[in-house]
Each structure stands twice: as structure tokens, then as C-alpha cells.
Amino acid sequence: MKNLHLILAYFAIVQLSVAQTNIHFSNQIAAIVLDGNYNLGDYEGIVNVTPQKTSRLIEQKINADSLRSYLERMSQFETRNSGSDTLSVSTGIGAARTWALSRFTRISEENNNRLVVSYLNWEREICGMDKHKNIVAILPGSAVDAANTPAGIVIIEAHFDSRCATSCDVECAAHGMEDNGSGSALVLELARVMSKYQFDRTILFMLTTAEEQGLNGAIAMADYCVDNDVEVAAVLNNDVIGGVICGATSSEPSCPTENDVDSIQVRLFSSGTIFSQNKQLARYIKLQYDQELRGLVTVPMQVTIMSAEDRTGRGSDHIPFRQRGFAAMRFTSANEHGNANTADANYHDRQHTSDDVLGEDTNNDGEFDTWFVDFNYLARNAAINGNAANMIAQNVCQPEGITMAQTDWKTLKVTLSEPSCEYSEIAIALRTETNDWDTVIYSSTLETSFDVALGFTYFVSAAFVNEMGVESLFSEEQYQDFVGLDEPNMVKTGIELLQNRPNPFDETTSIVFIVHEMPVNAEAIVRIQDINGAVIYEQKTPIRLGANEVIYDHGYGRTGTYMYSLVIDNQVVDSKKMVFVAN
Ligand SMILES: [Zn+2]
Missing domain, CATH: 3.40.630.10 (Zn peptidases)
Incomplete structure (x- = not known):
């Protein structure tokens, strides 16, 4: 690598x-x-x-x-x-x-x-x-x-x-x-x-x-x-x-x-x-x-x-x-054998050296007896x-439109639009905060309701399952804050800029902002500035209700602390710090 x-x-x-x-x-x-x-x-x-x-x-x-x-x-x-x-x-x-x-x-x-x-x-x-x-x-x-x-x-x-x-x-x-x-x-x-x-x-x-x-x-x-x-x-x-x-x-x-x-x-x-x-x-x-x-x-x-x-x-x-x-x-x-930092005089791992061989002959009989x-x-x-x-490669057709709604204090309803292909089941993947899905639920109808816990943000996606029981690739995720309907204080308003992830980061990071109410101008700018305020990068992005994500890639070898801001209608909505690290 x-x-x-x-x-x-x-x-x-x-x-x-x-x-x-x-x-x-x-x-x-x-x-x-x-x-x-x-x-x-x-x-x-x-x-x-x-x-x-x-x-x-x-x-x-x-x-x-x-x-x-x-x-x-x-x-x-x-x-x-x-x-x-x-x-x-x-x-x-x-x-x-x-x-x-x-x-x-x-x-x-x-x-x-x-x-x-x-x-x-x-x-x-x-x-x-x-x-x-x-x-x-x-x-x-x-x-x-x-x-x-x-x-x-x-x-x-x-x-x-x-x-x-x-x-x-x-x-x-x-x-x-x-x-x-x-x-x-x-x-x-x-x-x-x-x-x-x-x-x-x-x-x-x-x-x-x-x-x-x-x-x-x-x-x-x-x-x-x-x-x-x-x-x-x-x-x-x-x-x-x-x-x-x-x-x-x-x-x-x-x-x-x-x-x-x-x-x-x-x-x-x-x-x-x-x-x-x-x-x-x-x-x-x-x-x-x-x-x-x-x-x-x-x-x-x-x-x-x-x-x-x-x-x-x-x-x-x-x-x-x-x-x-x-x-x-x-x-x-x-597990990998080394970070490839061969410039370090103390580096003695195998990766990116002549030592990245198949194994070792420990008893000197001319044959490898231990394998890397x-x-x-x-x-x-x-x-x-x-x-x-x-x-x-089974090429099962994929759902196109998914909508989500909170129908009462404990129920999340997911609706898929009428597909143009045949399917026998629907798989709905749910997650809250982890990288992986928390669960995948199977349903036979385009509309599925299930019980969820309060206080979480739910990411939902769906796949069709064919008659052989094979899932299609899953759709893009949709997003729903799940809050108590009688708890108005929990309902967020406006636009939130979240901390970038991962941070510190090497070359690529994800910047997420959540739109609770659509602004007039449905376009935002993510602006990155150095600590002296000089703009080093700007990316325009369309805005949609719910979570929005911009992937920022600063290229190799840049280090230091920078600020990123979300700008809508020439107004800075919010700014946060991000840290670039390089190996
Ligand atoms: Zn490689």
C-alpha cells in the first residue's frame, strides 16, 4: 500500500x-x-x-x-x-x-x-x-x-x-x-x-x-x-x-x-x-x-x-x-506487520521492505517452516x-424511494415506493450510532411499522429480497430523529453543524449538518479556513431536510488545526475546529 x-x-x-x-x-x-x-x-x-x-x-x-x-x-x-x-x-x-x-x-x-x-x-x-x-x-x-x-x-x-x-x-x-x-x-x-x-x-x-x-x-x-x-x-x-x-x-x-x-x-x-x-x-x-x-x-x-x-x-x-x-x-x-514508516531508523517491521517475504527458515534446512x-x-x-x-452479482433490483415517519411515541413507519420490479420480501436495515446496522428486519409489505426507543436518531435503508432469499444492495440511508411527541423541548429547530468524523484525520473526513427546518436558499457552502482566517477550501452543496454530508479530502501531507464553517445565504451558521494529521 x-x-x-x-x-x-x-x-x-x-x-x-x-x-x-x-x-x-x-x-x-x-x-x-x-x-x-x-x-x-x-x-x-x-x-x-x-x-x-x-x-x-x-x-x-x-x-x-x-x-x-x-x-x-x-x-x-x-x-x-x-x-x-x-x-x-x-x-x-x-x-x-x-x-x-x-x-x-x-x-x-x-x-x-x-x-x-x-x-x-x-x-x-x-x-x-x-x-x-x-x-x-x-x-x-x-x-x-x-x-x-x-x-x-x-x-x-x-x-x-x-x-x-x-x-x-x-x-x-x-x-x-x-x-x-x-x-x-x-x-x-x-x-x-x-x-x-x-x-x-x-x-x-x-x-x-x-x-x-x-x-x-x-x-x-x-x-x-x-x-x-x-x-x-x-x-x-x-x-x-x-x-x-x-x-x-x-x-x-x-x-x-x-x-x-x-x-x-x-x-x-x-x-x-x-x-x-x-x-x-x-x-x-x-x-x-x-x-x-x-x-x-x-x-x-x-x-x-x-x-x-x-x-x-x-x-x-x-x-x-x-x-x-x-x-x-x-x-x-x-493485524499488519508495520506502518511502512521506513524513514524511521528504528523501523524493523516487514511492510515496504525486503523483509516482506513469505516466511522464515528457522532451522536452517533451506525450507520455510514458519509463514508470514x-x-x-x-x-x-x-x-x-x-x-x-x-x-x-445476483443483480436483485434495488428499492428507489423510502420515506420515514414517526407515527406515535414508539412507532417508526417506513414506506417504500411501488417498485418497477418483482420482489418477494423487503429487508429494512436500522442503525443508530454504530458503523454497522443494528438490525435487519424482514417484511412482506411496502409499509412497515416497528417499535423503537426514544432519544435516538435512526438511520434506515432498505433492500428487496428475491424469491431465492437474496438481498439487493441496500438503498441510501434515510434519517429520522425519534423524539417524544409530548416533549416539545426535544424537537430541535434550525440547522446544526456536527463535529467532523474522524477527527483528527489524515486525508478524508466527513462533515455532517442537520437541517431541521429548510432555509430559503437550498444551497450551503462548507468553508475551510486556516487559523489566520485564510480560506483554503470551499465546497457548495445542496441542502435537504435531515442530515447532509460533505466529504472533505485535503490530500496528503497537510497538518495543523483548521476551522470549518457552514455558510448559508452569506451567513455563517456555525464553525468548528478540525485537525489534520499526517504520517
Ligand atoms: Zn498495498
């Missing part, structure tokens, strides 16, 4: 001004499939009795030894730095990319050529190299409407490139096993086990490059999707997903203590709090795991919804997709990805 210390931050900002160019697939069929122009019969796969059965089969077929073999093979390239050798057949990014492409091709051949395998070529000067390639395998879905418009695709991805302390050191040994051989192996393994089956949505398996120099490969793919009107339903990004050992350092929110082991928890990072399709995606992934797999598997995992988009000062490939309006999240192991990537843990995380992708 990206190290956001100051020198890199400078490069990242400089690079943002130069876009990737000449983004195109090496295999023309990849572009055609993403356009929806294909014969479904050419890509027919197995449809199981139920989608739940498919999830179970995916989970059972994911193989820890297979994951290990991919990692062992990747380590032989010595480095996968994006500026490393492209001519050698045995070492460097060129040989590594060729192997990954051939791996996808073999998987496709084993599955009736159902995968469309291609490089995504793109150009940008990175570490002295102008031309770069992501490696992709596309599993065409069956949901194409009469106008050949495909349903939004599901992207399962990981960055394939590796690095040492200096991001453009192309000579050092950079096996990059935890970061991010682990995620790359997971993507390959899911391509292997999922490409037998037929899904409604197209699934795109992708290994990106040049993530370590500023998320470049993901930017190329996200730009491709925007430029070519490829709708993306969900992005599942896996970065640092196989290690279970806590290093002496690790980025906040950190793991407990050095050498702590956690092999039963995975963290889901995503941007936003309320109204966030990214957070809704993370909640959905957890819900699906808890419903479909958790009770059936040998080692149940704890899926934890994190509040921030990433660990403090860090970032990964989900961000460019989120920035372009696609729902995107990141899977990361509970836990292959069974990695397999469990692959199953969580596979289950989520399968459920999203």
Missing part, C-alpha cells in the same frame, strides 16, 4: 495533475464484453440450485495450498516494482505480469474459456517507465437487457506491484508477500473457483500495478469505466489481507501489541458515514457473510466495519473508484469476498 510520508505526498500531488493516457485493453473482446455486446451462449456456466449453494461451493473450493502456490510463484520474480525489469523472463514486473496473464488464461481454459483475459494498458511516467499494464479476467454475466445494456459489474481486485523503502527502488528484493501478494493470490483463486458458475452481473477480476506510486492502475481502470460508460455496482479491493502477526508498528487504528496474532478477524474500510454507498456496501458484505457462511464454516470470521476509508495516512485502490462515484471498499487483515502469510486465513478472506461478489 501507499506510504504517505511527505516525500511521497509531494509526488502523489504532482502526479495527480497528469492523467493516465491511452487506456485500452490488449484484447479487444474485453472492451466488447464490458459494452454488453456478446452472445450469452458463448459464456454459459453452471447455475446451482440456489445462490446460497454457489456461495458454499465457492467457500469449499477455495484452497489454501493453491493460494500458497501463487505466493511462492510470485516471490520468485524477486520484485514486482512497477519500474522494474520488463525484459527478463524470470524476474521483475514484466515476467510477473506475463505469469499472471498466463495464470488467468489457464483458469479460463479449465472452465470452457469463460474468462476474457486481457491486459489493461495505460501510460504515465512512473519510476522511469512510461507504459504499464493491469492484468484482468472478465467473467461475462447473463444480465443484459434488450438494449444490450449490461447490469453494473462487480470488480474484485488487488494491487500486484511491490516496493521497498524507496518507492522507485527497482533493484531491491521486493517480494511483497503480505503487501500485496496476499491480495493478488486471493484474486487469482477467486477467478479459479468462481469461473465455473454463471452470475447475472459481469465479474471483473483485476490485478493493478503502480498502486505504490499513487493508485495508478486503479485510476486507469476507474477512468476507463467513466470514459466508456461501464457501470460499476461494487469494487472489492484486497490489500494486505493474508498476514496475522502484529508488527512493532502499524498504522492507526492499530493492532494490540507486537507479535499479537489475529487470524479470525478482517477489517472492512470504506468512505463516508451517512448516505454512503461505500459504507452500505461494507455493511452488505458483512450481512451476507453472517447470513450465508458464518454458521457453516469450520472457522467463523469476525467481519469488522471500520469508520474510516483506510488506516490513518494510508490509502489503496478503492479510493479512485469511490472518487468517481462507484461503491468501493477495502479488505485488510486485522497465513494461507488458511487468506482462504477465509477469499470466501468472504466470493460470497459477497456472488450475492451482488
Whole structure:
């Protein structure tokens, strides 16, 4: 993953001004499939009795030894730095990319050529190299409407490139096993086990490059999707997903203590709090795991919804997709070996060093006997990805309009507008103050009332459930203050500006304001000033009744205390302090 210390931050900002160019697939069929122009019969796969059965089969077929073999093979390239050798057949990014492409091709051949395998070529000067390639395998879905418009695709991805302390050191040994051989192996393994089956949505398996120099490969793919009107339903990004050992350092929110082991928890990072399709995606992934797999598997995992988009000062490939309006999240192991602060002379963790290897030979017999990537843990995380992708790829239609009302002192009524598609049930997700939903309630009618407690703010969203019992992705959240009707003092008036979350923050924070009564001008400005009053940023935002959210992203490397204000009709409604921190 990206190290956001100051020198890199400078490069990242400089690079943002130069876009990737000449983004195109090496295999023309990849572009055609993403356009929806294909014969479904050419890509027919197995449809199981139920989608739940498919999830179970995916989970059972994911193989820890297979994951290990991919990692062992990747380590032989010595480095996968994006500026490393492209001519050698045995070492460097060129040989590594060729192997990954051939791996996808073999998987496709084993599955009736159902995968469309291609490089995504793109150009940008990175570490002295102008031309770069992501490696992709596309599993065409069956949901194409009469106008050949495909349903939004599901992207399962990981960055394939590796690095040492200096991001453009192309000579050092950079096996990059935890970061991010682990995620790359997971993507390959899911391509292997999922490409037998037929899904409604197209699934795109992708290994990106040049993530370590500023998320470049993901930017190329996200730009491709925007430029070519490829709708993306969900992005599942896996970065640092196989290690279970806590290093002496690790980025906040950190793991407990050095050498702590956690092999039963995975963290889901995503941007936003309320109204966030990214957070809704993370909640959905957890819900699906808890419903479909958790009770059936040998080692149940704890899926934890994190509040921030990433660990403090860090970032990964989900961000460019989120920035372009696609729902995107990141899977990361509970414990990671290091915060990548290689500038610190005392840093002795593995991340972003030549020590990020697969394991250790403790008895000097020439073979690793202890492993830094836990292959069974990695397999469990692959199953969580596979289950989520399968459920999203069922393409269950999503509710559009939800309204909420407090009908008496203990009843909340939720009403969905008449849908244009068939459904058998409605799932209503409710939460108050936590990142995750508190509960999901199932109802057979468009209007549902339930008892709630006073004094809370309720966030409600809904999904349709199809006849197979699969939930659609959930709608955007709605919001309701639940107050006693005979307690007028509890009814708030005007507009409240809340404290930003998280705070202090590294690069992105959420600013929420609550509108209890609509002002005349339905537009606000969120203004950010330094302590001398100089305006450093302004963002206009439309206002709606209830909670409003502005995501503020200050970029890398800025620190200090700032003020943010909500301005309506040239009047400052309220101001609060916010603190930027950088690692
Ligand atoms: Zn990484």
C-alpha cells in the first residue's frame, strides 16, 4: 500500500495533475464484453440450485495450498516494482505480469474459456517507465437487457506491484508477500473457483500495478469505466489481507501489541458515514457473510466495519473508484506487520521492505517452516469476498424511494415506493450510532411499522429480497430523529453543524449538518479556513431536510488545526475546529 510520508505526498500531488493516457485493453473482446455486446451462449456456466449453494461451493473450493502456490510463484520474480525489469523472463514486473496473464488464461481454459483475459494498458511516467499494464479476467454475466445494456459489474481486485523503502527502488528484493501478494493470490483463486458458475452481473477480476506510486492502475481502470460508460455496482479491493502477526508498528487504528496474532478477524474500510454507498456496501458484505457462511464454516470470521476509508495516512485502490462515484471498499487483515514508516531508523517491521517475504527458515534446512502469510486465513478472506461478489452479482433490483415517519411515541413507519420490479420480501436495515446496522428486519409489505426507543436518531435503508432469499444492495440511508411527541423541548429547530468524523484525520473526513427546518436558499457552502482566517477550501452543496454530508479530502501531507464553517445565504451558521494529521 501507499506510504504517505511527505516525500511521497509531494509526488502523489504532482502526479495527480497528469492523467493516465491511452487506456485500452490488449484484447479487444474485453472492451466488447464490458459494452454488453456478446452472445450469452458463448459464456454459459453452471447455475446451482440456489445462490446460497454457489456461495458454499465457492467457500469449499477455495484452497489454501493453491493460494500458497501463487505466493511462492510470485516471490520468485524477486520484485514486482512497477519500474522494474520488463525484459527478463524470470524476474521483475514484466515476467510477473506475463505469469499472471498466463495464470488467468489457464483458469479460463479449465472452465470452457469463460474468462476474457486481457491486459489493461495505460501510460504515465512512473519510476522511469512510461507504459504499464493491469492484468484482468472478465467473467461475462447473463444480465443484459434488450438494449444490450449490461447490469453494473462487480470488480474484485488487488494491487500486484511491490516496493521497498524507496518507492522507485527497482533493484531491491521486493517480494511483497503480505503487501500485496496476499491480495493478488486471493484474486487469482477467486477467478479459479468462481469461473465455473454463471452470475447475472459481469465479474471483473483485476490485478493493478503502480498502486505504490499513487493508485495508478486503479485510476486507469476507474477512468476507463467513466470514459466508456461501464457501470460499476461494487469494487472489492484486497490489500494486505493474508498476514496475522502484529508488527512493532502499524498504522492507526492499530493492532494490540507486537507479535499479537489475529487470524479470525478482517477489517472492512470504506468512505463516508451517512448516505454512503461505500459504507452500505461494507455493511452488505458483512450481512451476507453472517447470513450465508458464518454458521457453516469450520472457522467463523469476525467481519469488522471500520469508520474510516483506510488506516490513518494510508490509502489503496478503492479510493479512485469511490472518487468517481462507484461503491468501493477495502479488505485488510486485522493485524499488519508495520506502518511502512521506513524513514524511521528504528523501523524493523516487514511492510515496504525486503523483509516482506513469505516466511522464515528457522532451522536452517533451506525450507520455510514458519509463514508470514497465513494461507488458511487468506482462504477465509477469499470466501468472504466470493460470497459477497456472488450475492451482488445476483443483480436483485434495488428499492428507489423510502420515506420515514414517526407515527406515535414508539412507532417508526417506513414506506417504500411501488417498485418497477418483482420482489418477494423487503429487508429494512436500522442503525443508530454504530458503523454497522443494528438490525435487519424482514417484511412482506411496502409499509412497515416497528417499535423503537426514544432519544435516538435512526438511520434506515432498505433492500428487496428475491424469491431465492437474496438481498439487493441496500438503498441510501434515510434519517429520522425519534423524539417524544409530548416533549416539545426535544424537537430541535434550525440547522446544526456536527463535529467532523474522524477527527483528527489524515486525508478524508466527513462533515455532517442537520437541517431541521429548510432555509430559503437550498444551497450551503462548507468553508475551510486556516487559523489566520485564510480560506483554503470551499465546497457548495445542496441542502435537504435531515442530515447532509460533505466529504472533505485535503490530500496528503497537510497538518495543523483548521476551522470549518457552514455558510448559508452569506451567513455563517456555525464553525468548528478540525485537525489534520499526517504520517
Ligand atoms: Zn498495498
